Amino acid sequence: MSTDQKPILSLQGVIKRFGGLTAVDQVSFDVPKGEVFALIGPNGAGKTTLFNCITGMHVPTAGRVVFEGRDIAGTKPYRTAQLGIARTFQNIRLFEYMSALDNVKVGEHVRMKAKLWDAIFRTPFARREEREVSERAMEHLRFVGIERHADNYARNLAYGQQRRLEIARALATEPHLLLLDEPAAGFTPQEKVELMRLVDKIISRGITVFLIEHDMRVVMEVSQRIVVLDHGEKIAEGPPAEVRKDQRVIDAYLGKSA
Ligand SMILES: Nc1ncnc2c1ncn2[C@@H]1O[C@H](COP(=O)(O)OP(=O)(O)O)[C@@H](O)[C@H]1O
Ligand SMILES: [Mg+2]
Structure with missing residues (x-):
């Protein structure tokens, strides 16, 4: 220790x-x-x-x-x-009607820098950040081993994959x-x-x-x-x-x- x-x-x-x-x-x-x-x-x-x-x-x-x-x-x-600090839940809490990838992107948004203004007017900064967020979210799915299911609704993943998806979303916040x-x-x-x-x-x-x-x-x-x-x-x-x-x-x- x-x-x-x-x-x-x-x-x-x-x-x-x-x-x-x-x-x-x-x-x-x-x-x-x-x-x-x-x-x-x-x-x-x-x-x-x-x-x-x-x-x-x-x-x-x-x-x-x-x-x-x-x-x-x-x-x-x-x-x-x-x-x-990131967490997962005893009773899985995912956005059921969002894709696995989008669920992870929600985690990423904790750290995003683009302001509402950038997002509305699709400034180059906001677009670049959005692209980077997608790429990183994919990496998190790969890390937990469910990248094949990136485009599937969270609710359609098998139980074990949903647990992994929750971990991917938590990791997307880059916790300590x-x-x-x-x-x-x-x-x-x-x-x-x-x-x-x-x-x-x-x-x-x-x-x-x-x-x-x-x-x-x-x-x-x-x-x-x-x-x-x-x-x-x-x-x-x-x-x-x-x-x-x-x-x-x-x-x-x-x-x-x-
Ligand atoms: N929001 C709440 N309101 C009232 N009682 C609660 C609440 N959350 C948990 N409890 C009670 O607190 C105790 C501990 O619950 P919990 O922390 O869920 O236990 P564990 O996770 O160890 O199974 C239980 O008696 C539970 O019923
Ligand atoms: Mg408990």
């Missing part, structure tokens, strides 16, 4: 309440830069809520969310995307930190192996990957470090080999669902 390097993300005492329910309860941990970091825990443990607190979809009730040295708690989602919420849910063992390969490729681009995953095998193989949530609380943290042996984890998680 890189101890001398600053973490890319640091959660400090994060709490999220919904009325009387405490979904995330005083959670603190650091995500080291350049690694695969995993968040696991039973259904309802607060994993997705924690992701939502990081991306700005929820404002934490208390605590700090420090990304690259600045507290971003409560920052709006479009802004956290601009700052370099990529949050994947159960990216292998519903995958066959073969698809899981391919997903792990894709995660390796993403890491080798210098992007930090923070993933929520149910399949313990995937988590153990792909991640350097794991945090375990149960009823909103962090109950364990460490390398996979340690976490696997932790009795609280076995009781809370392994015993029940894996």
Whole structure:
């Protein structure tokens, strides 16, 4: 583990309440830069809520969310995307009646420079930028292995291809930190192996990957470090080999669902 390097993300005492329910309860941990970091825990443990607190979809009730040295708690989602945080969703969220390529171009637009004026009058600058955006979007489709489906409606892609398309769209924002919420849910063992390969490729681009995953095998193989949530609380943290042996984890998680 890189101890001398600053973490890319640091959660400090994060709490999220919904009325009387405490979904995330005083959670603190650091995500080291350049690694695969995993968040696991039973259904309802607060994993997705924690992701939502990081991306700005929820404002934490208390605590700090420090990304690259600045507290971003409560920052709006479009802004956290601009700052370099991208995500995919537990329940796939694509523009179903847009082509795969256009879905990725939406991701690119987070970073586009042309103003509305340029776009309306189709200035040379806007046209050049639009062309570059298409080319880059194609590269992202190629990177995740679905370039053959560039022109197909997102809704017509197979389930596994839709998951990859979401990752391509997230990568199009050129994130430093990529949050994947159960990216292998519903995958066959073969698809899981391919997903792990894709995660390796993403890491080798210098992007930090923070993933929520149910399949313990995937988590153990792909991640350097794991945090375990149960009823909103962090109950364990460490390398996979340690976490696997932790009795609280076995009781809370392994015993029940894996
Ligand atoms: N927007 C919301 N409003 C009210 N309760 C919520 C909301 N989002 C999540 N919860 C509740 O918070 C708890 C944690 O949910 P969630 O973060 O989705 O868990 P996980 O992703 O670990 O399965 C659950 O009890 C869930 O019902
Ligand atoms: Mg969830």
